[in-house]
Amino acid sequence: MTGGWWTYAPRDFLMFSARTYHRLFALHNQALWPLPLLTHAVGLAALAPLARTGARVARFATGFLAVAWGLVAWSYFVRDYRTIHTFGYWFAAAFALEGALLAGVAARHPARGWRAGSIAPSVGPWLIAFGMLGLPLLGPVLGRPWWQAEWFGSAPDPTVTATFGVLLVRRSPWWLWLLPVVWTAYDGITLWLLRADDALVTPACAALALAARHVSARSASRTP
Amino acid sequence: MAGTQGPPDVHTRPIPSSGERLPIIGLGSWITFNVGRDVEARLACTEVIRHFFARGGRLIDSSPMYGSSQEVIGAALRALGSPRGVFAADKIWSSSPSEGPTQAEETRRRWGVTRLDLLQVHNLEAWEAHLPRLFEMKAAGAIRYVGVTTSHGRRTSETERLVRTQPLDFVQVTYNIVDRELDARLLPLARDRGIAVIVNRPFQEGALLARFARRPLPAWAREFGAASWPQFLLKFVVSHAAVTCAIPATSQPAHVIENMDAAYGPLPDATQRRRMVAWIESS
Numbered sequence: 001m002t003g004g005w006w007t008y009a010p011r012d013f014l015m016f017s018a019r020t021y022h023r024l025f026a027l028h029n030q031a032l033w034p035l036p037l038l039t040h041a042v043g044l045a046a047l048a049p050l051a052r053t054g055a056r057v058a059r060f061a062t063g064f065l066a067v068a069w070g071l072v073a074w075s076y077f078v079r080d081y082r083t084i085h086t087f088g089y090w091f092a093a094a095f096a097l098e099g100a101l102l103a104g105v106a107a108r109h110p111a112r113g114w115r116a117g118s119i120a121p122s123v124g125p126w127l128i129a130f131g132m133l134g135l136p137l138l139g140p141v142l143g144r145p146w147w148q149a150e151w152f153g154s155a156p157d158p159t160v161t162a163t164f165g166v167l168l169v170r171r172s173p174w175w176l177w178l179l180p181v182v183w184t185a186y187d188g189i190t191l192w193l194l195r196a197d198d199a200l201v202t203p204a205c206a207a208l209a210l211a212a213r214h215v216s217a218r219s220a221s222r223t224p
Numbered sequence: 225m226a227g228t229q230g231p232p233d234v235h236t237r238p239i240p241s242s243g244e245r246l247p248i249i250g251l252g253s254w255i256t257f258n259v260g261r262d263v264e265a266r267l268a269c270t271e272v273i274r275h276f277f278a279r280g281g282r283l284i285d286s287s288p289m290y291g292s293s294q295e296v297i298g299a300a301l302r303a304l305g306s307p308r309g310v311f312a313a314d315k316i317w318s319s320s321p322s323e324g325p326t327q328a329e330e331t332r333r334r335w336g337v338t339r340l341d342l343l344q345v346h347n348l349e350a351w352e353a354h355l356p357r358l359f360e361m362k363a364a365g366a367i368r369y370v371g372v373t374t375s376h377g378r379r380t381s382e383t384e385r386l387v388r389t390q391p392l393d394f395v396q397v398t399y400n401i402v403d404r405e406l407d408a409r410l411l412p413l414a415r416d417r418g419i420a421v422i423v424n425r426p427f428q429e430g431a432l433l434a435r436f437a438r439r440p441l442p443a444w445a446r447e448f449g450a451a452s453w454p455q456f457l458l459k460f461v462v463s464h465a466a467v468t469c470a471i472p473a474t475s476q477p478a479h480v481i482e483n484m485d486a487a488y489g490p491l492p493d494a495t496q497r498r499r500m501v502a503w504i505e506s507s
């Protein structure tokens with residue numbers, strides 16, 4: 001699809017109904033159970049120490065995130081999302097790429113912290129907590145069945161939101177932010193077109209993370 | 225896949241290039257049939273298609289762009305014992321000129337039919353390359369009809385040019401009681417040129433139904449047999465003299481029955497059509 005792309009509206013790219021989209025998580029959880037719960041529990045154990053020890057354990061957390069992105073690429077995008085989205089493999093490739101970038105950063109770059117008093121390391125843990133504890137509960141709170149819940153390490157949204165948290169705690173290069181931000185924009189538009197009540201939640205998390213990064217980076221650059 | 229089935233009193237219109245008659249209500253598949261591997265949802269789609277045929281329907285429209293829809297239709301047709309009357313309308317959706325024939329064969333395989341009845345160039349995508357191949361396929365008997373599609377407001381003048389200059393059997397466009405721009409030129413032109421017209425988005429993707437859901441249907445809608453808003457909107461579309469059929473999409477058996485009922489009984493005449501438009505515009 002190339003010619004006349006400007007004549008398309010975002011709605012023209014919506015390929016599935018809200019019912020199909022949410023049921024996909026139920027089918028995903030059902031087929032892989034208890035893997036989603038397991039990745040979530042291990043994710044909590046791996047990322048929780050960041051709240052106390054900050055950037056010092058960020059290397060391990062970043063490595064763990066790399067695995068989580070890879071798992072989402074395979075278990076969600078290749079296995080399931082591809083069956084309802086023509087470009088499912090492209091999403092899988094993007095998530096695998098982010099996983100590889102995170103792995104590269106974990107392996108080669110020692111974690112850098114922020115200047116004392118920066119807000120990024122304090123906002124980060126909140127985003128991790130929201131991604132891992134808030135997002136899985138959001139669907140059931142909004143009236144969707146609990147078996148459609150989205151879990152860290154197998155569904156994109158909790159994984160991406162927690163990633164923003166880690167990227168804030170450990171001062172990260174801009175290119176690690178690119179795919180998570182693009183994903184949240186796409187995700188927000190999709191959910192908005194599906195008239196989901198929680199359409200703005202992940203874009204709001206991305207905006208908060210970007211704002212915290214921006215403010216912290218500015219205060220760092222003003223340091224003599 | 226020729227050979228009409230279904231109740232004899234369903235309204236049909238001829239495809240001008242062949243004289244073959246098609247029921248005035250068909251079935252779309254964008255979003256509604258893209259349910260992936262979901263077994264329960266696939267069963268519901270099969271039910272929709274079963275009721276569609278039982279009420280005299282024939283033409284089902286899909287596209288390689290619609291995710292798993294083609295496979296879901298194919299599985300439903302198999303489950304229903306390959307109904308003889310199905311009119312398989314699909315599309316070529318590719319910017320690569322060489323991909324057309326491979327895509328057409330993949331589409332036919334997914335439908336599980338011996339040949340596709342109609343292949344349309346989706347949204348005029350690379351039509352310069354695809355149309356000649358489609359005409360060749362038609363001449364060789366690999367497909368029966370050739371068409372192009374577009375949807376609301378998109379590349380209208382180019383579509384008009386193709387309708388004027390190409391030996392098309394079908395053109396697919398958006399037309400409904402609110403989006404009536406094509407009344408002025410394209411629809412009369414298609415009629416003059418002897419090209420069948422398939423109407424997509426008769427409910428504006430459901431938005432029109434949502435808009436009127438809480439309003440009572442005007443009592444005079446009974447005069448032309450409309451007992452609900454979907455029937456009111458469909459009867460408006462298919463009563464246009466240039467329209468061959470409308471292809472509302474639905475995921476619900478009850479809705480397909482309601483939609484197919486619009487293909488029976490009286491249709492609004494010119495005066496009633498004007499009244500329908502005036503009513504919609506004043507509300």
Ligand SMILES: NC(=O)c1ccc[n+]([C@@H]2O[C@H](COP(=O)([O-])OP(=O)(O)OC[C@H]3O[C@@H](n4cnc5c(N)ncnc54)[C@H](OP(=O)(O)O)[C@@H]3O)[C@@H](O)[C@H]2O)c1
Nearest residue numbers: 252253254373375424425426427428429430472473474475
């Ligand atoms: N360029 C192109 O080639 C092109 C572009 C657009 C569309 N198309 C074709 O045209 C078809 C129709 O267009 P569309 O699907 O975009 O929109 P549409 O048919 O105007 O509207 C579909 C919506 O109407 C609802 N609906 C259908 N019957 C109903 C009823 N009796 N009562 C209440 N709700 C009802 C369906 O929901 P439920 O599932 O709940 O019934 C669905 O959400 C497409 O499926 C596709 O095959 C082609």
